Amino acid sequence: MHAAGGGPMKIAVDRQATEPVYLQIRDRISYLIQSGGLKVGDRLPSIRAMAQTTNVNKLTVIEAYSVLEADGLIYARQGAGYFISQATVAPPARPASFAPEQTVIIPDQGLTSFSEVSDAFLQSQAQPDMINLNSGFPQAVGVEDLQRISRRAIKNVAEHLFHHNPPEGDPVLREQIAQLLSQLGLGAAPQDLIITNGSMQALSLVTQHLIQPGDWVVVESPGFHAYLSLLRQIDARIIGIPMTATGMNLDLLEQFLQSHRPKLIYTNSTLHNPTGITTSLAHRRRLVALAEQYDCWVIEDNAYEWLSFDTTPPPIKALDLPRWSQTGPENHRVIYTGTFSKTLMPALRLGYAVITGDLHRQIVERKLLHDFHVSIVSQGIVREYLATGHYRRRINHLKALNQQNRSVMVRALEDHFPEEASWTIPAGGVFLWVQLPRQVNVAQLHRAAVQEKVFVGSGQPFFPDQQGYPALRLGFAQPMEDIERGIAVVGRLLKAQMAL
Numbered sequence: 001m002h003a004a005g006g007g008p009m010k011i012a013v014d015r016q017a018t019e020p021v022y023l024q025i026r027d028r029i030s031y032l033i034q035s036g037g038l039k040v041g042d043r044l045p046s047i048r049a050m051a052q053t054t055n056v057n058k059l060t061v062i063e064a065y066s067v068l069e070a071d072g073l074i075y076a077r078q079g080a081g082y083f084i085s086q087a088t089v090a091p092p093a094r095p096a097s098f099a100p101e102q103t104v105i106i107p108d109q110g111l112t113s114f115s116e117v118s119d120a121f122l123q124s125q126a127q128p129d130m131i132n133l134n135s136g137f138p139q140a141v142g143v144e145d146l147q148r149i150s151r152r153a154i155k156n157v158a159e160h161l162f163h164h165n166p167p168e169g170d171p172v173l174r175e176q177i178a179q180l181l182s183q184l185g186l187g188a189a190p191q192d193l194i195i196t197n198g199s200m201q202a203l204s205l206v207t208q209h210l211i212q213p214g215d216w217v218v219v220e221s222p223g224f225h226a227y228l229s230l231l232r233q234i235d236a237r238i239i240g241i242p243m244t245a246t247g248m249n250l251d252l253l254e255q256f257l258q259s260h261r262p263k264l265i266y267t268n269s270t271l272h273n274p275t276g277i278t279t280s281l282a283h284r285r286r287l288v289a290l291a292e293q294y295d296c297w298v299i300e301d302n303a304y305e306w307l308s309f310d311t312t313p314p315p316i317k318a319l320d321l322p323r324w325s326q327t328g329p330e331n332h333r334v335i336y337t338g339t340f341s342k343t344l345m346p347a348l349r350l351g352y353a354v355i356t357g358d359l360h361r362q363i364v365e366r367k368l369l370h371d372f373h374v375s376i377v378s379q380g381i382v383r384e385y386l387a388t389g390h391y392r393r394r395i396n397h398l399k400a401l402n403q404q405n406r407s408v409m410v411r412a413l414e415d416h417f418p419e420e421a422s423w424t425i426p427a428g429g430v431f432l433w434v435q436l437p438r439q440v441n442v443a444q445l446h447r448a449a450v451q452e453k454v455f456v457g458s459g460q461p462f463f464p465d466q467q468g469y470p471a472l473r474l475g476f477a478q479p480m481e482d483i484e485r486g487i488a489v490v491g492r493l494l495k496a497q498m499a500l
């Protein structure tokens with residue numbers, strides 16, 4: 001048998017056995033890895049070659065490779081095939097570290113930046129030789145699946161393409177998403193869901209509905225930059241509560257709830273953008289109790305929820321139990337938003353919100369007047385992914401890829417970044433956050449890196465005052481070679497700047 005280099009490999013399968021054929025293939029490859037017959041970095045035969053030599057359907061091989069990938073034994077490199085992973089990912093030589101100064105930021109009004117960030121990103125994307133270490137989008141894997149699934153989806157929804165559809169979204173899709181969410185411990189009913197044009201639309205509709213100019217809103221600092229710009233656009237006043245290694249600083253939050261009486265708290269409880277931090281159940285409980293005590297709304301935007309390597313605590317929304325008043329149940333106070341942008345494709349523009357109580361109808365009405373409803377083609381495609389199990393396989397695939405790539409990035413940071421830098425090592429998602437020494441000029445570093453064809457995300461737009469402390473947000477959902485080369489360039493430029 002010849003394996004390394006992607007050469008032929010024949011696996012004897014027993015069609016009479018009770019074990020499905022794809023698991024027999026998985027077991028055999030897994031055995032070869034454990035016994036040393038296949039070594040780290042060896043390339044597996046292509047799906048087509050393996051299907052031919054083993055005399056099975058290509059889908060069977062895809063299934064087998066997907067489970068091996070989900071087990072972390074192999075990984076896919078775009079356009080190059082499947083490779084044997086490092087048997088155990090060695091623990092990082094330098095542990096995660098995140099202990100920034102706890103400074104609350106209340107910025108002047110009127111600062112905006114997201115459109116500049118977005119323009120620069122799109123320009124960098126148009127340059128094919130640019131390494132992009134700023135992207136939070138999934139790698140473009142599984143395009144063949146997409147073609148097949150889209151054809152089926154369009155056939156399924158064809159009759160709905162010739163009229164308008166419900167503003168809250170396709171009923172089947174809402175049911176499917178409710179089922180998904182129950183896996184997180186969030187028992188949402190399908191009728192609590194609203195399908196939106198990306199989760200950004202949900203954030204925008206809800207925030208514009210709840211917030212008047214001059215209202216105070218709490219955000220995490222650093223926090224999702226597009227949301228900060230949205231708040232500025234509607235003239236909200238922002239309180240940036242610093243992040244700690246375990247989430248938003250709740251003691252400071254309580255102080256500012258007391259002193260400023262904000263109307264809304266915005267948070268990413270799982271895989272926070274940009275630090276990658278996931279909060280504990282205790283943190284979630286205290287946050288919702290504080291929101292209750294000081295009577296304010298909570299938006300829980302968990303865009304990266306499905307990319308966690310570990311089991312996560314139930315969302316804050318699951319702790320938001322109905323309260324009864326004399327006239328009946330009162331509005332719940334937590335709005336949960338999610339998206340398929342990080343697991344399927346951002347250009348489908350498919351997100352969702354769980355909104356209970358009176359607010360649900362109000363937001364549906366806003367959505368109706370905004371754009372009638374989300375494209376029925378996008379809804380049909382996501383429906384098909386969820387109905388066929390391709391979604392689960394794809395998530396497993398992305399998580400295995402991301403875990404591998406996160407290790408590559410951490411190793412590259414250890415090798416190339418100066419001692420004084422520190423970083424988070426998130427248990428999932430696609431970003432990590434690097435804190436740099438005070439003297440570093442991040443804007444200059446960004447410009448120098450772009451000159452060398454590496455697009456790296458400055459931390460500044462993530463702070464409410466567009467400054468904060470020197471930091472970088474690095475996206476690891478990139479080809480490994482790009483991560484290694486990109487981090488080496490940025491590390492060299494950083495050291496050169498610090499030596500001046």
Ligand SMILES: Cc1ncc(COP(=O)(O)O)c(C=O)c1O
Binds near residue numbers: 197200201268349351
């Ligand atoms: C934290 C967070 N929320 C929401 C979004 C919006 O994603 P979409 O509108 O594509 O669902 C993003 C995308 O970058 C994000 O990072």
